[in-house]
Amino acid sequence: MSLSKPPLPSGISFASRFAPHSLPRWSMPEKAMPKEVAYQNIHDELQLDGNPKLNLASFVTTSMEEECNKLIMESINKNYVDMDEYPITTDLHNRCVNMLARLFNAPMEEGECGVGVGTVGSSEAIMLAGLAFKKRWQNMRRAQGKPFDKPNIVTGSNVQVCWEKFARYFEVELKQVTVREGYYVMDPQRAVEMVDENTICVAAILGSTYNGEFEDVKLLNDLLLQKNKQIGWETPIHVDAASGGFIAPFLYEELEWDFRLPLVKSINVSGHKYGLVYAGIGWVLWRTKQDLPQDLVFHINYLGADQPTFTLNFSKGSSQIIAQYYQLIHLGKEGYRNVMENCRENAMVVKEGIVNTGCFNILSKDNGVPVVAFSLKDRSHHDEFKISAMLRRHGWIVPAYPLPPGADHITVLRVVIRADFSRTLAESLVMDITNVLRQLEMLPHQYINDHKATMTNDHNNIEGVKKRITSSEVRRKIIAQEAKRRQKILAA
């Protein structure tokens, strides 16, 4: 009599023998498990992640159209770097570079190709741009017979953490212009004062992470031109337009910040912020070929023609590049303009709602990235972290952070208005903020200050995920520790 193995209970993974066991955490399991069970378990655990669309902390796109999702899934198995095998995908990448170069007014002829590359995000883009400046400066100094071992870069203290990474990993000194109360971005005058012969470039931000403000690149350009003329240096400018690069050309066309300014040699922009693509794509553009030292570029032979490449990453997915092209041709300038105008409108709604509560100062500007940054007028009873924690209970993720060095006694709450943040959501948010304020007023003053209130959310029942302790004091201690070790906030 042959005994066949009993089949698994059909369909229901919850009834199977896998359900009572927790998922492996330290070592690969010895045995395989059915795919349905694997899927179900992971899917269920992931329910406990936050909802991307309610995440008002992030600039990064959280929804795209179905058609785009189809294109993404169809190309998920294409390794972008196989240019020989996937020439069309490479062509789409090149088209995006051309379009963005023209969008930023790079000095080009009709039919000429832009100099630039797609990256995994603005971090990689910035590292590549920084590397190009460093190499150019080194070549120049070597030719002049001067020392080239102490390069530095001038930025504002409001830069995103990737500039710090660049400086630390590529051994460039970071000279930061501290912000001050009332002026939360880099002051061009002070920046130019800091420039010396070892400065490889000055980095300006179009769309400061903290409050969405555009730095005055034109003024920086004019002042730097003067200094360059006086001293005979050639210090260039890089514009970190990670968020602003897809906003300024559509909402503020007259604002001169891009290649129209002669000292701007490279620009980076995040495709996955207001480029309206999912996480995983950025772009860096150079003014001309001369601004990209050839010894940094690797030449790959594809289709019998030379494809120059300059990236840190090699193998990566192709999906986001295709998605970017989809957005560029589907929306066109008109579409992007409409989206950005809607974002700006909704940002106004949120801002006005917040102003009407009477409890907040607004630190973001009307002209800039659609972000509303606000801080409490009166912090004697409760602070922004408390508000952030209570909003979390309503489902909203609204982060609170201290401003950069120079103004770090001020803490802000920041709401990012993305393309999928509708008017309805804006009004709900305002209502919830008002409710939270009311709730806080009703709480006895003593309760808040004396107790280290441990607030747990629904996450606390699952093993492996630590409890969230959100007492203001503990937070402040951690923030102070962080500031001491020059940490940067998560401000993507």
Next chain:
Amino acid sequence: MALSPRVREPENREQLCCTFASRYVRDSVPKFTMPEKSIPKDAAYQIINDELMLDGAPRLNLASFVTTWMEPEVDKLIMASLNKNYVDMDEYPVTTELQNRCVNMIAHLFNAPIGEDETAVGVGTVGSSEAIMLAGLAFKRKWQIKRKSEGKPYDKPNIVTGANVQVCWEKFARYFEVELKEVKLSEGCYVMDPKKAVELVDENTICVAAILGSTLTGEFEDVKLLNELLTEKNKETGWDTPIHVDAASGGFIAPFLSPDLVWDFRLPLVKSINVSGHKYGLVYPGVGWVVWRSKDDLPDDLVFHINYLGTDQPTFTLNFSKGSSQIIAQYYQFIRLGFEGYKNIMENCMENARILKEGIERTGRFNILSKDVGVPVVAMSLKDSSQHTVFEISDHLRRFGWIVPAYSMPPDVQHVAVLRVVIREDFSRSLAERLMSDIEKVVQLLDILPSPLPLKAANVSTIANDSDHHHKVKKSEMEIQAEVLEFWKRLVDGRRTGAC
């Protein structure tokens, strides 16, 4: 009398038309400037989809190690996490937890000296390029710190590798200003020779990089021997030169097929290992891993500390925002397949590689350069390259739908050119047999075709073959051209558009 409102004609009739009836397929596709106007999403989708049809078929791409197929369940998980930015650890704590679990599993797989429940030191990256840059950076910084404390110069770091390294090592060297000292290959030895490598080590060497699974032939380098020789040299000189193992392809093969091969953290000088999740980790492109032996091997000033969930999450990556999908997919593969599943898949790959190799050997025209122990790759060169080259074979195979690349070997053996077939998980036995028969066809075809190599005036000179293949006969140029034309006509008429 109530008048019902007339139904108004749609203002834009084009929205009713199917894409191919609309004007969108008449206009040329924007290539240089962003279009002024929007177009409907179906038109955008259709235009892009149609152009992409001309890309190669990923699954027939035998050039790449990178995974081209995953189960539909994973596709569901990927779709659901497309909009999660991995770096938002605060908002997506479970995704971060999954990454940490993967790091632990890989560290254990590579025998890192950590306790049962101890957290490993490592990180998920976008690929082995980023992983290698991070590992290299760590070595560079450690070396600089050591030299500074000894009061010695630290401005000329170098790294010792074989000339068979993948281009990302060259990138690392160029971008991070480290000198690349390459051990030249020699005929018959297409990987780094440990003895020569150790000879090249000097006081400025930040590490020696060994490859487990050479890109060109799939061979595993002898890390154990390297470790022994380097330990000796370190003892003599007092230097502390460590080893990094680039296990981009081999890292998910050796533990399953050759568990007795000692190449990982069991060797004391191995301080970090990188592996590509998107090669034999069986995940779509976009994920790699780097693991360090212990906390001490990762200098703290390179690590950025982010506060999440009230605790410290150290991060050390070049990329910041990126998708979460591939990390989730990697975890899925680990728990879905387990050790047993990976082993079965790798065994299948090796079996198919062996079948292919034997079939190719049977044609009698090729030398096999890949080894039996290594990554499932078949690398072959022509015994006789005087009339035709592997580049032509590669070209002809393309016409059958196969993408089989041909390359010259690195300096010092650049006269050797190889065809390389990578056997991935989704390359079944039937595909292997089909490929074999197509290779045979191409070889026979080349016997008829004249050599494209430079011709002497007017006549084709013959080369009498010693083998039992038919001799070429002296023909006039006209006759040969006529023959070639005939052949092409036949080929075009009987053209197939795909191989399976």
